[in-house]
Each structure stands twice: as structure tokens, then as C-alpha cells.
Amino acid sequence: MKNLKKLIICFLIVICALSMSSCSGCSRQEETTAGGWTKVEDGTITNEHRELFNKALGTIDGLSYEPIKLLETQVVAGMNYRFLCNEHTSAENAPDTKVIVTIYEDLDGNAKITSVVPTE
Structure with missing residues (x-):
């Protein structure tokens, strides 16, 4: 009977350990989603970003855009x-x-503007 109790306790410990390790994997998966947007921490706009921006801008009558910060990729x-x-x-x-x-x-x-959304 004592051996059965020890076996059950060991089994429960193993199940708890496995469930905790699988939960930690879930939180990591949420941080990086395939195809999801990645925040750009410093927001620096490089010369390459400016060239891309100007290439996409083309000619828009009556409007011009000045990039301030790169937010996401x-x-x-x-x-x-x-x-x-x-x-x-x-x-x-x-x-x-x-x-x-x-x-x-x-x-x-090739580059093009796909959306322009006002900030609130």
C-alpha cells in the first residue's frame, strides 16, 4: 500500500512538472507570432528606410508625409x-x-503605400 501511495505521488509530481513546462512554452509562443508585427524598439529611421519611404510615396497631389519614427515591421x-x-x-x-x-x-x-491611418 505504501508503494502505491509513493507511485501515485511520483506520478502527480511528474504531471505537474510537465504541465508547468508546457505553459511556459505557450507564453513564449504568444510573444513571437509567425507573420505578426515586430515592434522596433528604438524607432530609428535609417537611410535605407528613407529611400524605401520615398520610393513608395511617389507623387501624391496636395499631401506630403514626413517619417518621424519606424514603429513596426x-x-x-x-x-x-x-x-x-x-x-x-x-x-x-x-x-x-x-x-x-x-x-x-x-x-x-518595389514599394507602395498600403494604408494611411490617423492617430487618435
Whole structure:
């Protein structure tokens, strides 16, 4: 009978240890999701980012965007970039607004703006 109790206790300890180790793996998995956005800690905009931004911008009548900070990147079939930007309009006395500009760069190096969303 004592051996059976010891066996059951050992079995329960092993199950508890396994369940705790699997839970810690779950939290790591949530931090890095395949295809998810990755925050850029320092937000530095490099010359390469500026070139990409200017290539994607092309010509937009009446609006211009000035990148302030690189917020996030996302690996897809190419790369997505999210920039915090000042949006300038050509209208007189119009205030600049802050927007988030998302740019997609394909595998051939072509770039385009996919969204411009005002910050709140």
C-alpha cells in the first residue's frame, strides 16, 4: 500500500512538472507570432528606410508625409513597415496631423503605400 501511495505521488509530481513546462512554452509562443508585427524598439529611421519611404510615396497631389519614427515591421512575401509620420497638406493654414503609414515592399524591391491611418 505504501508503494502505491509513493507511485501515485511520483506520478502527480511528474504531471505537474510537465504541465508547468508546457505553459511556459505557450507564453513564449504568444510573444513571437509567425507573420505578426515586430515592434522596433528604438524607432530609428535609417537611410535605407528613407529611400524605401520615398520610393513608395511617389507623387501624391496636395499631401506630403514626413517619417518621424519606424514603429513596426512584418515579414510577409516581402516586408511591411509601419511609420509614424507628419502629414502636411498644401491647404493654407491647415495643421499638420500625425498618421501611421504602412508600406509594403515586395521581393523585387518595389514599394507602395498600403494604408494611411490617423492617430487618435
